[in-house]
Amino acid sequence: MPAPDFDRIIDRRGTHCSKWDDMQAAYGVSADDGLAMWVADMDFAPPACVQAAVDRAAAHGVYGYPGANRPYLDAIGWWMQARHGWTIQPDWILTCAGLVNGVAMALNAFTAPGDGVVVMSPVYHAFGRIVRAGGRRLVELPLALRDGQYHMDWQDWETRLDGSERMLILCSPHNPGGRVWSAEELRAVADFCKAHDLILVSDEIHADLVMPDAPRHVVTALAAPDIADRLVTLNAATKTFNIAGAHIGQAIIADPGLRARFRDALMAAGISPAMLGMDMVAAAYSPEGADWVDALVAYLDGNRRVFDAAVNAIPGLRSMPLQATYLSWVDFSGTGMAQPEVIARVQGDARIAANHGDSFGAGGSGYLRFNLATPRARVQEAARRLTHAFADLQ
Numbered sequence: 001m002p003a004p005d006f007d008r009i010i011d012r013r014g015t016h017c018s019k020w021d022d023m024q025a026a027y028g029v030s031a032d033d034g035l036a037m038w039v040a041d042m043d044f045a046p047p048a049c050v051q052a053a054v055d056r057a058a059a060h061g062v063y064g065y066p067g068a069n070r071p072y073l074d075a076i077g078w079w080m081q082a083r084h085g086w087t088i089q090p091d092w093i094l095t096c097a098g099l100v101n102g103v104a105m106a107l108n109a110f111t112a113p114g115d116g117v118v119v120m121s122p123v124y125h126a127f128g129r130i131v132r133a134g135g136r137r138l139v140e141l142p143l144a145l146r147d148g149q150y151h152m153d154w155q156d157w158e159t160r161l162d163g164s165e166r167m168l169i170l171c172s173p174h175n176p177g178g179r180v181w182s183a184e185e186l187r188a189v190a191d192f193c194k195a196h197d198l199i200l201v202s203d204e205i206h207a208d209l210v211m212p213d214a215p216r217h218v219v220t221a222l223a224a225p226d227i228a229d230r231l232v233t234l235n236a237a238t239k240t241f242n243i244a245g246a247h248i249g250q251a252i253i254a255d256p257g258l259r260a261r262f263r264d265a266l267m268a269a270g271i272s273p274a275m276l277g278m279d280m281v282a283a284a285y286s287p288e289g290a291d292w293v294d295a296l297v298a299y300l301d302g303n304r305r306v307f308d309a310a311v312n313a314i315p316g317l318r319s320m321p322l323q324a325t326y327l328s329w330v331d332f333s334g335t336g337m338a339q340p341e342v343i344a345r346v347q348g349d350a351r352i353a354a355n356h357g358d359s360f361g362a363g364g365s366g367y368l369r370f371n372l373a374t375p376r377a378r379v380q381e382a383a384r385r386l387t388h389a390f391a392d393l394q
Helices: 023-027 048-060 070-084 099-110 125-133 183-195 225-230 237-241 256-268 275-284 287-311 339-349 376-389
Strands: 035-037 093-096 116-121 137-142 144-146 149-151 165-171 199-203 231-235 249-252 327-331 352-356 367-371
Touching (some): 035 367, 035 376, 048 287, 070 275, 093 099, 093 256, 099 125, 099 165, 116 125, 165 183, 225 231, 225 256, 237 287, 287 327, 352 376
Parallel strands (some): 035 352, 116 137, 116 165, 165 199, 199 231
Antiparallel strands (some): 093 249, 144 149, 327 367, 352 367
């Protein structure tokens, strides 16, 4: 397999691309001279094996209802075993239209309007949006910041529940903080859910994007095998291989009763797998795909180092140590500037579109999230622009 060319600039403008084509409307940053570092997809082409699967489908030319999905299920099983040491059965796998949809299906399956749904904040902003839109009550457990990283704060969290909560959504690895939770921390999450009778939805979409010097990702199901009757694991190839437009993901549920309830929610919503999505996942979850991911992570690690070196050299800025994901969580509070001034410098002066921290919930104010999954020349340019935008602090 030829080495992937992650340095190649691919112009995504005018391709119905949210990240680039919606940047002006969302942030006032023109795609003509701006840098899109907000939406969490990559500016890289997927591996050749994925493109070949799409080409084969296009060459056939008939796009009917999909079936005979055993290659897709077997590929998922192979990947989980080969990459994460987790043995699963094909009938544990239910397919949803991406992981945001998977979270919504879990809400419909296991909670009712008015129920409390627990998250650890700051956290991926779609969780709160879905919970509130579904008429549930969002319960934010604030992560503790120690030594520059997020930690679970059980002593504080025990005081924040009132008994109306029915579900906890875990982001593992954590987005936006990039934290890889240890087996001991995951075990504590499981115990917390047992003690409070909560369904645990473990969103592990970033599990394959762990930096080389970081702790290994541990599948929650392996860290706490005794909670199968309350555990839903969500995963997808879409983040790993940059195929989010396929809108496909998996809920992996070992317990038959829990699985039946989730399946009913899928059926009630009329959701079934997309043919091209299944083909792409089956191709991606392969030895060739694994080699591509290894090369990707090494490249992302290089981007992380370039970006961190520049950001951390600016007085008042600090990037959280990135163990996983390709999303840098940068604290601007040390500048003493109000959030509007920080945003004006980043968007107006540096012409960079980055996610605003307060959209991630409690604890996010003062931060911006930068997507580093782009050719290194753009990361270097972003570093140069930020250095210039905050030059008066040097």
